[in-house]
Amino acid sequence: MTAPGPLLLGLDVGTYSSKGVLVTPDGDIVAQHVVAHEMSMPAAGHVEQDADAVWWADTQSLIRSLLQDVDPARVAGVACSAIGPTLLALDAEGRPLRPGILYGVDTRAGRQIDALNAELGEDAIFRHSQMALTSQAVGPKIRWLREHEPGVWARTRTLTTASSYLVYRLTGRHVMDHHTGAHFMPLYEPRTQQWSDTYRRSVLGDRDLDLLPELAWSDEKAGEVSAEASRLTGLRPGTPVAVGTVDALAEAISVGATGPGDLMLMYGSTTFFVLVQPSPTPDPRVWSVGGAFPGQVNLAAGMGTTGSLTRWLVDEFAREVPTEQAYDALFTEAADLPPGADGLLMLPYFSGERTPINDPQARGVIAGLRLSHTRAHLFRAALEGVGFGIRHNLETFADLGAQIRRVVAVGGGTKGRHWLQIVSDITGVAQEMTRVTLGASYGDAFLAGRAAGLLAHEDLQTWMKPQAPVLPDAQRKAAYDRLYPLYRELYTATRPVVHQLPA
Structure with a gap:
């Protein structure tokens, strides 16, 4: 009791x-x-x-x-x-x-x-x-x-x-x-x-x-x-x-990403971005929407297949063990591989792609496969492909002049911090985390307190208990800087072929 x-x-x-x-x-x-x-x-x-x-x-x-x-x-x-x-x-x-x-x-x-x-x-x-x-x-x-x-x-x-x-x-x-x-x-x-x-x-x-x-x-x-x-x-x-x-918006609330310049980066079945802004900066590549509270505006973006992609890999390549154990095993195996997954590059567009390319006909592409590649290589290439997609979205935000003060990560993909480290290395961006990583339901509890008249907006910050941020590694970032243009070019080069494939 x-x-x-x-x-x-x-x-x-x-x-x-x-x-x-x-x-x-x-x-x-x-x-x-x-x-x-x-x-x-x-x-x-x-x-x-x-x-x-x-x-x-x-x-x-x-x-x-x-x-x-x-x-x-x-x-x-x-x-x-x-x-x-x-x-x-x-x-x-x-x-x-x-x-x-x-x-x-x-x-x-x-x-x-x-x-x-x-x-x-x-x-x-x-x-x-x-x-x-x-x-x-x-x-x-x-x-x-x-x-x-x-x-x-x-x-x-x-x-x-x-x-x-x-x-x-x-x-x-x-x-x-x-x-x-x-x-x-x-x-x-x-x-x-x-x-x-x-x-x-x-x-x-x-x-x-x-x-x-x-x-x-x-x-x-x-x-x-x-x-x-x-x-x-x-x-x-x-x-x-x-x-x-x-x-996604409840996830942002759950980690206190509610002030101007706060960017929530959600690692879920899809990857979602919510940036709180003082005024809108509309752009066709992303979404300009209302915020959680009166007077707020958000710049939002979302990828199509991220956590769903890792789930697919687990289901197809590790179905002989329970799902959570399979995730742990694949993350551990992938963490031992070098940046670039020994020459493997993946477009994570397995359900089309949302921002910033907004191409519902996009498909997943795996380039560079050799007989020496293992399931760990595929898993790491998927994590890196999502990381490149996150970088593409962050660069789009920068292109339209959106100001990011800090990045706060949340969601199931933050467990173990392996994926976060890859993303920070690819983007060069530090990611903050809170000790409570329940996600949206925790943010919902705060909204419940607001609706019940028990909480004020400023009370949210007393809920936040930060932990050590994930910082980018300069050497690994240099390796990813060489791969990122190839990631972008891979989509451009394969798009005409992919669009002609049967549904």
């Missing part, structure tokens, strides 16, 4: 697992729990998850597990984050009509992107949305749904996202945070921070904007736990629930 006092509940649904945590208002962890799940790939470029069987089922399981030895009356607030931006269509009863369509790893809407650009003009869309249409944008996926599944579209009464669906199941209210709303482009207008009718017909046809949830900030109160949600989860009715957000 824990010491008496209020507790804050943070819940995060990720690509391959969901995590929950109970935290005191001082940031001390009382309990945590993890539930594993999978994602579905029913067709080439289609990546989905079932909203009830995965998102909501995991949420219920996490809550019940965390409340086993805790009086529900002690839970002062709840906040959820989830993979996003996703697209979920609900009927008039609030029930999912089909599996949720995932974020930028789902590349099904390429033709809809082309059609919207042709109809509306790329420059006009960029001026309106402060972003270019990419596989991360939800608007083209809504149009895909309207064109390809007319029966589902006819029954659709709400278009939402994963974190907002969890809030709906807990409170009965449809509400979405501004960070996620910006990715529902071109239906969101950053200047007014409201849904916009300007391009509604091109996306929604003859339907109205009332299909979309109410907009609010991540730390605002969305509502209270309903009687039905209480019955299903064990939470006390009336418990405050925060608006919440996508997992």
Whole structure:
């Protein structure tokens, strides 16, 4: 039994697992729990998850597990984050009509992107949305749904996202945070921070904007736990629930990356970047979106396949041992190899690529293979390929004048620090870390405290407990400086061939 006092509940649904945590208002962890799940790939470029069987089922399981030895009356607030931006269509009863369509790893809407650009003009869309249409944008996926599944579209009464669906199941209210709303482009207008009718017909046809949830900030109160949600989860009715957000933004909060110039670098199933800015610096290669708190803006970016790539390698080359042991073995084997993996170079575009090339047709490429190469070489080449991709994104931020004061790393890929060292050596950038590396669920707990009225923004810094940073090695950086131009050239050289390969 824990010491008496209020507790804050943070819940995060990720690509391959969901995590929950109970935290005191001082940031001390009382309990945590993890539930594993999978994602579905029913067709080439289609990546989905079932909203009830995965998102909501995991949420219920996490809550019940965390409340086993805790009086529900002690839970002062709840906040959820989830993979996003996703697209979920609900009927008039609030029930999912089909599996949720995932974020930028789902590349099904390429033709809809082309059609919207042709109809509306790329420059006009960029001026309106402060972003270019990419596989991360939800608007083209809504149009895909309207064109390809007319029966589902006819029954659709709400278009939402994963974190907002969890809030709906807990409170009965449809509400979405501004960070996620910006990715529902071109239906969101950053200047007014409201849904916009300007391009509604091109996306929604003859339907109205009332299909979309109410907009609010991540730390605002969305509502209270309903009687039905209480019955299903064990939470006390009336418990405050925060608006919440996508997992990446909650990850940034979890490590205190909330001040101007703070860059969160998330090592998850994908790699995500969130830079807090005093004012926006829009660029078609990356994403300019709202922040977690009122008045904040973020410059964001995301790669398509990073942790998912290491998971694929583990599944294919070390399936004879448990997953965690396999990861440990491959990281150890790869750490003994020199920079460049003995002549192996990999493009980590196994699910297309998001920023900065924004090419949904990109593919993974492994160059330089010899019979002497082992699974350790492939694993190290994957880690380095992701590192080169991170460098490409950081250079893009620098190109458009974004100021980075510090880089804070978070996510499952930070375990053991091997990957972080490779990335720091490739980029020449130091990476800070905090001792609590739970990730998004820990950030959600802070949002829960905000929604419950227990915490102020400045209280977040008292939660942070820094550990020694990861510093670049000059000698290894010199080796990577010689390889980085080859990485960039490999994409340019193979792009024409890859784009002609069958899906």
